Amino acid sequence: DPGIAPELPAKTERDVVVPLTAEQVTLYKATTAQVLLDLKDNDGLARHGLVLKLLTALKQITNHPAHYLRELGPLDGRSGKLDALETIIDNALDAGESTLIFTQYVAMANLIHAHLTSRGDQAEILHGGLTSAKRQDLVDRFQAGDLKVMVLSLKAGGTGLNLTAATQVVHYDRWWNPAVEDQATDRAYRI
Secondary structure (H helix, E strand, C coil): CCCCCCCCCCCCCCCCCCCCHHHHHHHHHHHHHHHHHHHHHHCCHHHHHHHHHHHHHHHHHHHHHHHHHHHCCCCCCCCHHHHHHHHHHHHHHHHHCEEEECCHHHHHHHHHHHHHHHHHCCCEECCCCCHHHHHHHHHHHHHCCCCEEEEHHHHHHHHCCCCCEEEEEEEEECCHHHHHHHHHHHCCCCC
């Protein structure tokens, strides 16, 4: 819906524009309208905090309404982004390829994992709460081809790992600093 977002920059081969669902558009507009009203009554740091709150909310809404609403489900058909991810995963699995999915939100990683496993996909989550032994086991299984899809929190999985078995890297949501995303992508594309 061109009425809810500014003109997008030119698309590169790395970027995919995915439409929002009707539910996402409704939440996006309502959240924006509420924060714009709240901004009128605030100034200084409170105003800055509201803007940051809005940016975070809009990122979560575009991830999935369940993420923003802190729901566990249902997930199907409510997020254009999740639908696009399914297509990427299906194409990769059909081609025998492995995929890394990075997200900055542990809650979103859990939703993606739950959705993929409910579809029958073998997927695991690598996050900062894992023991070093469990973390290494996941890396070894992925590198050996025994695990085709791994969901990673950007902070825990974005550095220090060799996951060169991956042929697909998906950044489900965008980080504030593109260099952090590049470093995460480099887990798959090592020199």
